[in-house]
Amino acid sequence: MQALTDGSRLMTEALVKAGADVFIGYPITPANLLYAYSKNRFKTFLAAPDEITTLQWMSGFSISGKLPVTATSFPGFALMLESINMAYMMELPMVIVLVQRLGPSTGTATCGAQGDLSLLSGMLSGGYSIPVIATSNAHDCWTLADKAIKTANRLRTPVILLTSKEEAMTQFSFDLDLLESIAPVERKFHTSEEPYIPYKRDDDEIPEFLPVSTNKHQVRITASTHNEKGILEGITPAALKNTLKINEKIEKNLASYLFYELDEHPHAETLLVSWGVTANATREAAMELRKNGTPVSFFLPKTLLPLADVYAEILNRYKKIVFAEENHPGQLKKLIYGFKTPSHVHAVNKIGQMIDPQEIIEEVKKHG
Amino acid sequence: MDNQFIISETLPFCKGCGHATVSKSTEKALQKLELNPTDVILVTDIGCHGIIDKAFATHTVHGLHGRSVALGSGISAGLNNPDKKVIVFVGDGGATIGMQHLIDASHNGFNMTVVIHNNMLYGMTGGQPSEFTPEGFKTPTLPEGAQHPGYDICSLATQAGASYVRRITAIGDISEELAEAFSRKGFSLLEIMEICPSYGVKSNPGLKLKQLVKDAGIEIKIYVDKEQKAFQTQEMSNTPELLTPKLNIEKKFEAKLEKPIRMFLSGSAGEGVQSAAELFIRAGMKSGLHVTKKGSYPVTVGVGFSASHLILSPDEILYSGSPQPDVMIVTSADGLKFARKQIEKLSEDKILFIDESLEKPETKAQLISMPLRKEAGARNAMIFALFHYLQKEEFMPMETLKEVFGESKISGNKKLKELVESSF
Numbered sequence: 001m002q003a004l005t006d007g008s009r010l011m012t013e014a015l016v017k018a019g020a021d022v023f024i025g026y027p028i029t030p031a032n033l034l035y036a037y038s039k040n041r042f043k044t045f046l047a048a049p050d051e052i053t054t055l056q057w058m059s060g061f062s063i064s065g066k067l068p069v070t071a072t073s074f075p076g077f078a079l080m081l082e083s084i085n086m087a088y089m090m091e092l093p094m095v096i097v098l099v100q101r102l103g104p105s106t107g108t109a110t111c112g113a114q115g116d117l118s119l120l121s122g123m124l125s126g127g128y129s130i131p132v133i134a135t136s137n138a139h140d141c142w143t144l145a146d147k148a149i150k151t152a153n154r155l156r157t158p159v160i161l162l163t164s165k166e167e168a169m170t171q172f173s174f175d176l177d178l179l180e181s182i183a184p185v186e187r188k189f190h191t192s193e194e195p196y197i198p199y200k201r202d203d204d205e206i207p208e209f210l211p212v213s214t215n216k217h218q219v220r221i222t223a224s225t226h227n228e229k230g231i232l233e234g235i236t237p238a239a240l241k242n243t244l245k246i247n248e249k250i251e252k253n254l255a256s257y258l259f260y261e262l263d264e265h266p267h268a269e270t271l272l273v274s275w276g277v278t279a280n281a282t283r284e285a286a287m288e289l290r291k292n293g294t295p296v297s298f299f300l301p302k303t304l305l306p307l308a309d310v311y312a313e314i315l316n317r318y319k320k321i322v323f324a325e326e327n328h329p330g331q332l333k334k335l336i337y338g339f340k341t342p343s344h345v346h347a348v349n350k351i352g353q354m355i356d357p358q359e360i361i362e363e364v365k366k367h368g
Numbered sequence: 369m370d371n372q373f374i375i376s377e378t379l380p381f382c383k384g385c386g387h388a389t390v391s392k393s394t395e396k397a398l399q400k401l402e403l404n405p406t407d408v409i410l411v412t413d414i415g416c417h418g419i420i421d422k423a424f425a426t427h428t429v430h431g432l433h434g435r436s437v438a439l440g441s442g443i444s445a446g447l448n449n450p451d452k453k454v455i456v457f458v459g460d461g462g463a464t465i466g467m468q469h470l471i472d473a474s475h476n477g478f479n480m481t482v483v484i485h486n487n488m489l490y491g492m493t494g495g496q497p498s499e500f501t502p503e504g505f506k507t508p509t510l511p512e513g514a515q516h517p518g519y520d521i522c523s524l525a526t527q528a529g530a531s532y533v534r535r536i537t538a539i540g541d542i543s544e545e546l547a548e549a550f551s552r553k554g555f556s557l558l559e560i561m562e563i564c565p566s567y568g569v570k571s572n573p574g575l576k577l578k579q580l581v582k583d584a585g586i587e588i589k590i591y592v593d594k595e596q597k598a599f600q601t602q603e604m605s606n607t608p609e610l611l612t613p614k615l616n617i618e619k620k621f622e623a624k625l626e627k628p629i630r631m632f633l634s635g636s637a638g639e640g641v642q643s644a645a646e647l648f649i650r651a652g653m654k655s656g657l658h659v660t661k662k663g664s665y666p667v668t669v670g671v672g673f674s675a676s677h678l679i680l681s682p683d684e685i686l687y688s689g690s691p692q693p694d695v696m697i698v699t700s701a702d703g704l705k706f707a708r709k710q711i712e713k714l715s716e717d718k719i720l721f722i723d724e725s726l727e728k729p730e731t732k733a734q735l736i737s738m739p740l741r742k743e744a745g746a747r748n749a750m751i752f753a754l755f756h757y758l759q760k761e762e763f764m765p766m767e768t769l770k771e772v773f774g775e776s777k778i779s780g781n782k783k784l785k786e787l788v789e790s791s792f
Binding site: 052058063169176218226356 | 404405406407409414419421422425426427428429430431432435438439440441442443444445446447449452468469472601602603604605607608609610611613615616617618619646649650652653657658659660661662663664665666667685686687688689691
């Protein structure tokens with residue numbers, strides 16, 4: 001079934017089908033379509049007066065046993081930061097769709113960008129990671145929205161679904177029959193008669209969840225450094241251990257939410273790397289290069305945080321690497337290589353406009 | 369029924385602190401109301417008052433400074449159950465930071481009670497003044513005394529629509545007053561005047577709470593006790609799916625296109641550029657083409673330019689940008705201003721349609737000037753131009769565009785409909 005659609009529509013429907021039951025948001029361009037679709041699609045929709053309230057209400061709904069979603073862009077996301085740290089520390093499942101636009105500050109609301117990855121990589125005080133999963137095409141908008149909900153629920157954590165203006169707003173023809181069906185998330189709460197210990201972890205370091213709607217057990221939820229009982233107790237060994245366990249949970253379970261595409265050419269010495277909105281241009285560049293006799297491979301990481309070991313293994317196989325990202329410093333490149341880019345790594349960077357496949361092709365040719 | 373709400377033998381407050389009075393009276397009030405500890409959710413935040421939660425047997429949620437009211441609002445709306453009692457403890461510092469949350473919760477009528485522990489300064493950080501510090505009241509960092517009266521949160525909450533608002537002093541047993549606030553439906557607020565034994569007393573020697581309150585003109589009274597509409601979370605069932613057969617655009621015609629066409633349409637906001645662009649790509653889909661439509665516009669909705677980048681292709685489209693359009697259509701001065709740089713880059717094999725009222729820009733492209741605005745009106749100039757373009761290029765049947773146009777709202781414009789029928 002061919003439909004004229006957009007990424008926001010696909011994401012919203014997938015989020016609802018996956019079991020998200022409340023959308024709370026404050027409108028901001030270019031996340032407005034997600035807000036508009038959610039208004040009539042989610043079981044519950046709340047218009048919050050600002051983005052701090054949005055995240056606090058979402059946390060409240062999560063504490064009550066619901067799976068909340070919001071959609072925003074950098075200016076709103078910046079206001080949410082402290083509260084996202086809170087939700088991370090409280091270990092509350094929720095999904096935040098971050099639709100990137102050109103910054104810094106209010107920048108240009110109607111211009112796309114891939115400018116927020118560096119922020120996301122350092123958004124938690126302490127340098128820990130929240131799962132960040134980035135869409136790169138229509139199909140991702142569907143499947144990764146589903147995975148974001150499932151990951152948030154299973155890992156008891158906020159998850160960032162990273163996208164951008166063109167992915168969320170550009171209309172395109174798409175065969176809806178290509179979409180796999182999505183099963184609603186299965187929510188498992190503490191059912192034992194044993195007293196509930198809010199941050200006691202299983203073998204995967206994931207604590208059982210119990211909403212405050214229960215009257216069987218006491219539930220304690222805490223943002224400050226706390227022990228497994230949820231008691232605020234400063235830098236005791238038990239409390240510090242719990243803090244580290246939250247991070248361990250995110251890293252240990254990475255395989256369950258690790259998404260990437262790798263299209264390797266048997267004779268390629270050059271690897272094209274891209275993510276998000278630039279991935280399609282990079283894929284097109286790879287196809288054209290191959291057609292014209294230049295064998296290249298194409299790597300598209302979709303789980304951007306935490307970075308997986310397998311990414312390093314892939315990158316290390318190539319003599320020449322070209323990153324393409326719609327930001328000036330090359331944020332994924334910097335995340336991988338730090339402040340000093342190795343000489344075999346090149347980049348196509350741009351702001352204010354989508355990167356053209358020809359620009360990537362030229363960069364590849366420039367380096368032989 | 370287990371009615372012990374405080375499970376700690378000692379409370380974590382300085383000697384003489386009003387916070388202890390509030391906590392003990394809260395337990396008594398909840399006992400009076402015969403509530404179960406697990407039917408109560410105590411939400412606290414940062415500040416001396418907030419460290420009480422570990423002493424309570426209720427559910428406890430300890431959040432961010434100043435955000436406990438918003439967090440409590442979310443819990444209340446999430447539970448959507450008036451039998452559960454959400455109680456928020458916040459200090460005057462937290463109430464200052466989260467003032468909007470207080471107004472908002474009063475306005476929405478969330479089922480909850482906020483207890484403001486107003487000791488007129490920030491106790492945990494060394495005694496800085498808050499916006500609640502009364503005129504003349506001294507603190508360690510404000511030895512000259514506050515220059516302005518503090519906020520009257522009770523008046524503000526009342527104005528915003530709270531059901532029950534009262535100010536009392538933390539002297540003696542205040543469980544009756546707390547029980548009254550806890551028992552009200554919707555949003556209730558109790559502001560409790562206290563004096564910080566560490567900083568307030570030392571900075572204002574000899575000052576008694578009752579006298580201070582009287583001198584500052586702070587009224588101890590019930591501001592409102594009137595049932596207002598309480599917040600109820602709407603839960604819709606069977607909401608309409610977003611991907612339905614209605615979206616299906618069936619192929620009915622055959623396009624004659626061997627490679628992608630990239631188009632750049634540029635006009636003014638409010639002149640139907642985006643809707644004309646959408647009609648054109650719908651026609652493309654009806655002809656079996658793959659399409660994309662990327663919008664460009666300023667942040668304002670009704671003024672300035674409005675542009676649309678279209679791709680129509682016989683093959684799947686990956687990259688949806690269009691740095692080198694094959695055709696540009698410009699219908700207004702705003703559109704020309706926005707598109708000018710792109711026009712300058714057009715090569716000889718490209719086409720530029722432009723309204724005849726506009727200046728002719730320098731271009732190598734084949735320039736076609738037409739009275740688009742004059743003939744079809746400003747609002748329909750773009751769709752009219754697209755008809756002309758298709759007539760010239762013929763890469764899909766004219767019938768396709770006519771059919772899509774006929775199904776659209778703009779065909780309701782009789783004059784335009786006649787113009788399309790007579791011209792194409």
